[in-house]
Amino acid sequence: MxxxxxxxxxxxxxxxxxxxxxxxxxxxxxxxxxxxxQPNAGSPQDIENQVRERVQAELAKIQAEKTAAVDTTFVDYKSSTNANANVTEQDMDHLAKHAPAKHVKVLPEEITKAQDALVQCYRKNPDRSLDCWAEVQEFRDLVQKAQNAFIATA
Incomplete structure (x- = not known):
């Protein structure tokens, strides 16, 4: 069956x-x-011609879109650059007016000398930083003395 x-x-x-x-x-x-x-598409030459026509049409369309996008981007870039420059300038003016003034206090000369000696010792002994214990102790003592003096005057 x-x-x-x-x-x-x-x-x-x-x-x-x-x-x-x-x-x-x-x-x-x-x-x-x-x-x-499947419909009878025709000869291979006809198919090839159809494909070429479609490819050419697609390429022309892509080229037109690309040209339009470049033109638009250039116009947008010019306007956004000017706008960004104006905003940045306004931000800088605002910060300059409202930023607190920084008060830099000059360190006593003895602390600066001790700090320089410590840095020099560290540079001389990059592999043996423990050899700079005397400079570290001197710098620490001077800073502690300056802190105590500041607290006493406050």
Whole structure:
């Protein structure tokens, strides 16, 4: 009964997905149906001409969009540059008017000399910084003395 339907003229095509080992079978009748459903496109030369025409039209469209985008970007860049410059200038003026004045206090000469001696010692002994313990102690003592004097006057 069904034996005549399962037998075809050609053996069925079998496709196997390597990731999933489930075979997919396509009958020759299905392949024939697909072949009949395709319209006759014409000669290969006609197809090639159609493809060339479509490619040329697409290229022209892309070129027109690109030109329009460059023109728009240039106009936007000029206006945004001027606007950004104005905003930046206004921000700088505002900061200059409202920024607190920085009071720089000059360190006593003895602390500055001790600091210079400490830095010089560290530069002389980059691998042996513990050799500078005497300079560190002197600098720390002078800073502590200056802090105590400041607290006493406050």
């Amino acid at each position: 069904g034996s005549s339907q399962s037998k075809g003229d050609a053996p069925p095509m079998v496709f196997v997905n390597e990731d999933n080992a489930v075979p997919v079978r396509i009958s020759s009748a299905f392949v024939n149906q697909l072949n009949q459903a």
